[in-house]
Amino acid sequence: MTQNQQLATIAVLGGTGKEGSGLALRWANKGHKVVIGSRTAERAQEAAAQMNEVLGRGNVTGAANADAAAQAEIVVLAVPYAAQQSTVKDVESALVGKILIDVTVPLMPPKVSRVQLPDGGSAVEAVQKMLGDGVRVVSAFQNISAHHLTKLDEDVECDVLVCADDPEAADLVVALAEEIGLRAWNAGPLCNSVVAEGLTSVLIALNRKYKVPGSGIRITGV
Amino acid sequence: MTQNQQLATIAVLGGTGKEGSGLALRWANKGHKVVIGSRTAERAQEAAAQMNEVLGRGNVTGAANADAAAQAEIVVLAVPYAAQQSTVKDVESALVGKILIDVTVPLMPPKVSRVQLPDGGSAVEAVQKMLGDGVRVVSAFQNISAHHLTKLDEDVECDVLVCADDPEAADLVVALAEEIGLRAWNAGPLCNSVVAEGLTSVLIALNRKYKVPGSGIRITGV
Numbered sequence: 019m020t021q022n023q024q025l026a027t028i029a030v031l032g033g034t035g036k037e038g039s040g041l042a043l044r045w046a047n048k049g050h051k052v053v054i055g056s057r058t059a060e061r062a063q064e065a066a067a068q069m070n071e072v073l074g075r076g077n078v079t080g081a082a083n084a085d086a087a088a089q090a091e092i093v094v095l096a097v098p099y100a101a102q103q104s105t106v107k108d109v110e111s112a113l114v115g116k117i118l119i120d121v122t123v124p125l126m127p128p129k130v131s132r133v134q135l136p137d138g139g140s141a142v143e144a145v146q147k148m149l150g151d152g153v154r155v156v157s158a159f160q161n162i163s164a165h166h167l168t169k170l171d172e173d174v175e176c177d178v179l180v181c182a183d184d185p186e187a188a189d190l191v192v193a194l195a196e197e198i199g200l201r202a203w204n205a206g207p208l209c210n211s212v213v214a215e216g217l218t219s220v221l222i223a224l225n226r227k228y229k230v231p232g233s234g235i236r237i238t239g240v
Numbered sequence: 241m242t243q244n245q246q247l248a249t250i251a252v253l254g255g256t257g258k259e260g261s262g263l264a265l266r267w268a269n270k271g272h273k274v275v276i277g278s279r280t281a282e283r284a285q286e287a288a289a290q291m292n293e294v295l296g297r298g299n300v301t302g303a304a305n306a307d308a309a310a311q312a313e314i315v316v317l318a319v320p321y322a323a324q325q326s327t328v329k330d331v332e333s334a335l336v337g338k339i340l341i342d343v344t345v346p347l348m349p350p351k352v353s354r355v356q357l358p359d360g361g362s363a364v365e366a367v368q369k370m371l372g373d374g375v376r377v378v379s380a381f382q383n384i385s386a387h388h389l390t391k392l393d394e395d396v397e398c399d400v401l402v403c404a405d406d407p408e409a410a411d412l413v414v415a416l417a418e419e420i421g422l423r424a425w426n427a428g429p430l431c432n433s434v435v436a437e438g439l440t441s442v443l444i445a446l447n448r449k450y451k452v453p454g455s456g457i458r459i460t461g462v
Contacts, residue, residue: 133432139357175460179442206445210355213442216435220401223428228462238397239455240446 028194029090031055031083031097031105034065037121038096040167041159042078043069044198047170052078055086055109062086087112092194096121096159099141106145113153117187119194120145121159123218131223133216140211146183154187156180157211158195158202160218163232176234178202181211203237250416251312253277253305253319253327256287259343260318262389263381264300265291266420269392274300277308277331284308309334314416318343318381321363328367335375339409341416342367343381345440353445355438362433368405376409378402379433380417380424382440385454398456400424403433425459 030042033054046052046069054069056062062080069078080086087093087109093116097105102122106113124141126134136144146155158180166174178195180202182188188204195202205214217235224233252264255276268274268291276291278284284302291300302308309315309331315338319327324344328335346363348356358366368377380402388396400417402424404410410426417424427436439457446455 131428133361133428133434135361135434139355203446204449205442206353206355206449210438210442210445212355212357213435213438216432216438220427220432220435223432224425224459224462227426227428230462233459233461236458236460237446237455238458240450240452 025050026091027051027053027089028092028094029053029055029086030094031086031109032101033086033094033096034061035096035098036164037159037162037167038094039065039069040162040164041094041096041121041198043072044167044170045194046075046078047073048197049077053086053089054078054080055083056080058082059085084109084112090116092117092119094119094121095145099124102141102145103148106148110149113149115152117154117156117190118145118149119156119158119191122215123160124215125219131219131226133219135212135216139209140215142181142211142215143208146208154182154184155208156182156184156187156191157208157214158191160214161221161234162200163234165232174200174234175236177237179205179210179214179217181205181208181214183208201236203240247272248313249273249275249311250314250316251275251277251308252316253308253331254323255308255318256283257318257320258386259381259384259389260316261287261291262384262386263316263318263343263420265294266389266392267416268297268300269295270419271299275308275311276300276302277305278302280304281307306331306334312338314339314341316341316343317367321346324363324367325370328370332371335371337374339376339378339412340367340371341378341380341413344437345382346437347441353441353448355441357434357438361431362437364403364433364437365430368430376404376406377430378404378406378409378413379430379436380413382436383443383456384422385456387454396422396456397458399459401427401432401436401439403427403430403436405430423458425462
C-alpha cells in the first residue's frame with residue numbers, strides 16, 4: 019500500500035452513530051481526511067466539529083451521505099441494518115470505482131442475541147449484488163465494540179475478519195484496520211461474511227450469559 | 241454436574257474419523273466409557289482396540305452406530321456432512337431422552353474455504369427438527385483441529401462454541417469440553433450454531449491465506 023492509499027480520504031456513512039464515529043475518530047487521529055456522512059448535513063457537521071475538538075485537528079468534515087461518499091476514495095457504511103439498502107441506493111452513483119467497507123450487522127431486534135441471517139446468507143452480499151462489479155465491497159469491523167474504539171489509547175481485544183471477493187481490496191482494508199491499532203485478517207470471499215455478521219449476535223449472547231460488557235474474538239495459530 | 245454425569249458413557253458415531261477419534265481418545269483418557277460407532281462393528285472395534293492400546297486402558301469399545309448409540313447416555317455425531325442426516329435416521333430410536341452432540345460442519349467440497357450454509361441456516365437445526373423435542377441436540381466442537389485433539393498433552397489453542405436450545409444441556413457439554421482440556425462457552429440457542437459451522441470454512445481460508453496448519457479462535461473479554 020502506498021502512502022497515498024494510507025492517507026486516503028474516508029467517508030463514514032452513519033458516522034454519527036457509535037460504531038461509525040469510533041472508526042472515524044481513529045482514522046482521523048491517524049491523519050486521514052474523514053468525511054462524516056449522515057442523513058442531514060447539519061448532524062454530520064456537528065459530529066465532525068466534536069471530533070475535531072476531541073482530536074485537536076481539523077481533518078474531519080461533515081456532509082449528507084451522498085456528498086460524503088462523493089468526496090471520499092474509500093466509503094464506510096456504518097448504518098443500522100434497517101437503513102443499509104436505502105443508504106446504499108442514495109449514494110450508489112458516488113461509489114463507482116471505489117471500495118465500500120460494509121460494517122452492517124443484520125441484527126433483528128428484539129432478539130439480538132440470536133443469529134438471524136437474511137435470506138440468501140449475509141447482508142453484505144445483497145449490497146454487492148445491488149452495486150455490481152463496479153464497486154469493490156468489503157465486509158469488516160462487525161465485531162468490534164464501539165465502546166473500545168472511542169477510547170483512542172485502549173487496546174481493542176477483538177480481531178477484525180475482513181471478507182471480499184477482491185482479495186486486494188480485502189488486504190487494503192486489513193491495512194486500514196491495522197493502522198488504527200486493530201488486528202485484522204483476510205478471511206476469504208464475501209460469502210464468508212456470514213460468520214462475522216452472525217458472530218456479533220453470538221458475542222451479545224456471551225455478554226449476557228457471562229455478564230461481561232464486551233466479549234470479542236482473537237484468531238489463534240497464525 | 242455430578243460425578244455420574246461426568247463419567248457418563250459416551251458414544252462417538254463416526255468415531256473412526258479424525259475429529260471423532262480425537263474426541264473419543266480424550267474422553268476415554270479421562271475415564272469415560274467410550275463406545276466408538278461406525279457403519280460396521282468391525283471397523284469400530286478395530287479403532288477401539290487401537291485406542292485402548294494407546295491409552296493403556298480398556299474402557300473403549302466399538303459397535304455399529306445404532307448399537308453404540310443405544311449403549312451410551314451421551315451421543316456424539318462426528319460424521320461427514322453428507323452422512324449426517326442418514327446416520328441420525330439410523331440411530332433415531334436410540335437417542336430418545338439423551339443428549340446428541342452434533343459436531344457436523346456443512347463443508348461442500350471442493351470449495352471448503354467458502355462458507356456454504358444449508359438452506360434455512362445451520363446443519364444442526366435440521367437434525368433437531370428431525371428428532372423433535374425428545375432429544376436434546378447440542379452443537380459443539382466444529383472448530384477444533386483433529387490434529388491437536390489426538391496429541392493428548394497438547395494445549396488446544398481454540399475455544400469451543402456450544403449452542404443449544406436447552407441451556408442446561410449446553411452447560412453440560414461445556415463441562416464435557418472443559419474436562420478434556422478445552423475452553424468452551426455457552427454461545428446461545430441452536431440457531432447460533434450457524435457461526436460455529438461457518439467458522440470452520442473461515443479458519444480453512446485463514447490457513448490457506450497465512451500458510452498455517454491450524455488457525456483457531458479464542459473468545460476474549462470473558
